[in-house]
Amino acid sequence: MRCPRDTLGSEIGAAMERAAYERLRAAHLSAVQGALDDHVGRLDWSADQLHRHRDQALRSLLGYARERSPFYADRLRGLDLDALTATDLASVPILTKAEAQADWDAIVTVPDLNRVTAERVLNEQTWFSYTSGDRQVFSSGGSSGVRGVYVWDWQFFVTTACLAWRIQARDERRQGPVPNARLAVLSAGLPPHASTPLFNVPTAVGMQTVVIEAGAPFDEVLATVERHAPTHLVGYASVIGRLARAALAGDLHIRPVRVSTNSEPLLPADREAIVNAWHAPLYNLWGSTEIGVQAVGCAQGSGLHVCEDEVILESVDGRTLATCLSNRTFPFIRYDLGDEITMTSEPCACGLAYTRVADISGRRDDDFMYGPHMVPASAFRHVLGTDPRIVEYQVVQTENGADILVVAQAGVDDLSPALAKAMQRFGVASPIVRIRAVEKLVRNEGSGKLRRFVPMA
Numbered sequence: 001m002r003c004p005r006d007t008l009g010s011e012i013g014a015a016m017e018r019a020a021y022e023r024l025r026a027a028h029l030s031a032v033q034g035a036l037d038d039h040v041g042r043l044d045w046s047a048d049q050l051h052r053h054r055d056q057a058l059r060s061l062l063g064y065a066r067e068r069s070p071f072y073a074d075r076l077r078g079l080d081l082d083a084l085t086a087t088d089l090a091s092v093p094i095l096t097k098a099e100a101q102a103d104w105d106a107i108v109t110v111p112d113l114n115r116v117t118a119e120r121v122l123n124e125q126t127w128f129s130y131t132s133g134d135r136q137v138f139s140s141g142g143s144s145g146v147r148g149v150y151v152w153d154w155q156f157f158v159t160t161a162c163l164a165w166r167i168q169a170r171d172e173r174r175q176g177p178v179p180n181a182r183l184a185v186l187s188a189g190l191p192p193h194a195s196t197p198l199f200n201v202p203t204a205v206g207m208q209t210v211v212i213e214a215g216a217p218f219d220e221v222l223a224t225v226e227r228h229a230p231t232h233l234v235g236y237a238s239v240i241g242r243l244a245r246a247a248l249a250g251d252l253h254i255r256p257v258r259v260s261t262n263s264e265p266l267l268p269a270d271r272e273a274i275v276n277a278w279h280a281p282l283y284n285l286w287g288s289t290e291i292g293v294q295a296v297g298c299a300q301g302s303g304l305h306v307c308e309d310e311v312i313l314e315s316v317d318g319r320t321l322a323t324c325l326s327n328r329t330f331p332f333i334r335y336d337l338g339d340e341i342t343m344t345s346e347p348c349a350c351g352l353a354y355t356r357v358a359d360i361s362g363r364r365d366d367d368f369m370y371g372p373h374m375v376p377a378s379a380f381r382h383v384l385g386t387d388p389r390i391v392e393y394q395v396v397q398t399e400n401g402a403d404i405l406v407v408a409q410a411g412v413d414d415l416s417p418a419l420a421k422a423m424q425r426f427g428v429a430s431p432i433v434r435i436r437a438v439e440k441l442v443r444n445e446g447s448g449k450l451r452r453f454v455p456m457a
């Protein structure tokens with residue numbers, strides 16, 4: 001048991017750590033503001049210009065990875081980098097999520113970071129943090145059910161934040177400043193998820209921001225949003241959609257001039273509600289903790305513009321492979337994202353030369369209905385997907401709760417209360433959550449994909 005003085009000591013320690021984080025974070029955001037000018041300028045590039053930039057960055061990444069990463073030294077051996085372009089990537093093997101996590105120590109390109117030290121950062125930090133090498137470590141359950149640990153270096157974060165916000169920033173500069181701009185960010189709100197650091201980024205000087213935990217009970221979320229009266233709204237597509245329906249029903253009285261959705265597929269019903277509620281430009285974003293940001297909508301044409309200057313997407317046999325050009329510390333080269341996409345080469349009304357993908361369809365049938373109460377997959381994912389003991393999991397809906405199958409390195413029965421509590425927050429009165437350890441999970445024979453959330457028939 002801790003005596004009060006120990007508790008006080010650790011609280012002071014945590015407060016000091018958080019203050020140190022905030023100081024570095026402020027410096028980091030200044031770097032983002034500085035780089036935004038360059039990125040806004042790139043929106044005027046022709047296809048030729050951005051492909052030239054992309055191929056140059058690709059040669060640099062591959063050359064670096066081959067020299068600094070034992071994993072890629074092997075994979076990229078014999079590749080002639082001098083005249084290489086994106087089409088030559090086809091000769092490089094695909095990287096799966098399981099490989100990326102299993103071969104972590106061979107992939108990472110810096111000597112002072114490995115899987116063990118990254119796990120230690122996740123385990124010991126009391127808030128978001130930077131390593132002594134200015135890196136951030138994140139964890140995510142992702143869509144495949146395999147827990148992932150990711151490292152974002154200083155420059156990768158700067159580039160990713162610019163990709164996420166440059167179209168909005170350009171449009172806001174054109175329209176002129178919004179007085180008393182206030183940004184509300186509806187995201188995970190807590191470590192180890194990357195969503196809060198990436199989305200809590202002011203796009204104009206003087207913009208105030210507030211982070212609202214999207215997983216909190218909806219009534220609380222609604223009241224907090226109402227109280228802050230944001231002029232700019234950013235967050236999980238399903239939550240923003242629900243806020244829009246509340247606005248249409250007269251339960252929310254905000255007038256956002258810009259809405260940006262992310263982290264989940266933007267379903268047509270949510271898009272329609274958002275447009276009808278606020279008549280504000282709607283920017284949808286498609287990203288991942290691995291690659292950062294793959295594509296961003298322009299609020300004019302349909303679909304999303306691929307960030308072709310920093311990300312290479314390939315559609316191969318129904319898989320989407322992504323190569324991230326800006327993360328040198330943990331290179332993802334031909335990484336299998338899992339999402340299926342449809343590319344279109346038709347020009348967009350907005351005039352951007354960047355090619356588009358259709359809206360990411362994704363699947364929202366991952367959400368479970370218990371009578372009138374909907375428990376989103378994220379409620380389970382936030383508990384199961386970020387526990388370092390869990391290798392893989394599957395959630396099977398039952399009449400009054402869930403059976404959870406886990407492949408784990410240790411017993412995780414102690415997670416039942418947290419999972420039951422998560423379900424209660426969404427209105428399920430007395431959920432029964434059973435956790436069962438298994439050797440392996442049964443995958444679809446054809447696709448090899450795991451059905452991670454199995455609703456009742």
Ligand SMILES: [Zn+2]
Nearest residue numbers: 298301348350
């Ligand atoms: Zn467009």
